[in-house]
Structures are given as structure tokens and as C-alpha cells.
Amino acid sequence: RRQRQMCIRDRWCYRDPHTFPFSGLCAIDGSCTDPDKKLLSRAGAAVAVPTAKSTDDICILSGMLYATIPYADVDSQVAEILAIALVLDNGLCPIVVLSDCLNVVTDIHLGKAICCDYSHPYFDHWIEVWRKLEDHGAVTHGRLVTSLFDVRKTAAHETWETAKSRGTPHRDWQLNRWADKGAKWAAAAQDVTDATTVRVNGVLA
Numbered sequence: 001r002r003q004r005q006m007c008i009r010d011r012w013c014y015r016d017p018h019t020f021p022f023s024g025l026c027a028i029d030g031s032c033t034d035p036d037k038k039l040l041s042r043a044g045a046a047v048a049v050p051t052a053k054s055t056d057d058i059c060i061l062s063g064m065l066y067a068t069i070p071y072a073d074v075d076s077q078v079a080e081i082l083a084i085a086l087v088l089d090n091g092l093c094p095i096v097v098l099s100d101c102l103n104v105v106t107d108i109h110l111g112k113a114i115c116c117d118y119s120h121p122y123f124d125h126w127i128e129v130w131r132k133l134e135d136h137g138a139v140t141h142g143r144l145v146t147s148l149f150d151v152r153k154t155a156a157h158e159t160w161e162t163a164k165s166r167g168t169p170h171r172d173w174q175l176n177r178w179a180d181k182g183a184k185w186a187a188a189a190q191d192v193t194d195a196t197t198v199r200v201n202g203v204l205a
Helices: 076-090 102-110 123-135 160-165 170-188 194-204
Strands: 011-015 022-032 043-050 061-069 091-099 149-153
Touching (some): 011 170, 022 076, 076 102, 076 123, 160 170
Antiparallel strands (some): 011 061
């Protein structure tokens, strides 16, 4: 299998660009326009950072980066992995990342050997993430140093009442909603041309 280098084609900032580089808490998300038609789907990733004055009960967005993913075979999990790379490119440890993708949270805590094994469906994307983690000094013996960089599961696509009943802080819930919005903005920013649609439909015919 050919390894693809993880890259970002376009990147934008919402709210205060001086938020970055950042340390501390953030939320990430990945999104794709059409999960059922991967050849036509376009994906985006985002990282949302709260202000220093935010609390568990009140979340004020300081800044959000959202970026497009220039791959033809994308899905939301690839986008979520790229969101971690986006954090590492624009953050300084210690960092705590909130993610609503259980697979990504599980994989990164299993360690580099599991993520980067050629049998892993996203090994090529994980290789780049683990390189960035090592550059930050957040890896020891192939495992995350969670005091420097941690990824934690947060509620996904729930109403505030449901999330609250599960013990989710309002700050975490609101940050995840911001990141979800940014990832969708980035995915939607990539128009699929008529020529691409004709070509893909021809392949599928």
C-alpha cells in the first residue's frame, strides 16, 4: 500500500486568529459531505478553542481553525485524524483534545504500533500524526504521554438535556458543536464539479 502524506489544502480561522498557537483544552471534529458516496464526498476538519475565561458552565469561543482535506477517498474518521494533526500544527503542549469519534480516541490510546501498523485502515494518516506527537515530546515507548497530550471522548450530536444527563460539562458540549460546525463549513467549501460527477458516475456504471 502506498503511503499518502497528510496535508491540508485550504485553511481558515473563525473569530480571533491570535488564539493560535494555543495550549490547554480544545475540541475537534471531522465531517464529510456524503458518507454514502465516497468518490464524490469532500471532507473537512476543525479545532475549536475556548477563551481562558470559559468555565464548565459557560463556553466562549476564542478561535476556530477549519480546513479542507484534499483526498478523493475520504470519510469522517480520516477527517477526525486530520483534525488531531491540525491541533498539533497549531498547539503547544500540554493539550487536551475532546473528540466525539470513539474509534479515534480508542486507537490513539492503544499506541503507535497499533495505529501505524499496515493492517490498520488509516495507518498512513496515523503515521503523520505520531510523527507530530513525537516532535512535541508527547510520546514515550510508543504511547501517549497524557500529561502532555490527551484525547478524550465527548458526547456527539446530542441535545444539551441529554448530554447534561450524562454528566457532560456545558463547555465540552458547546465546543464540540463549534468544531462540528467548522468541519461542515470546510467540507461544504469544496464544490464537486460537473466533470467530476460525470467521471465518477462513469466509473460506477
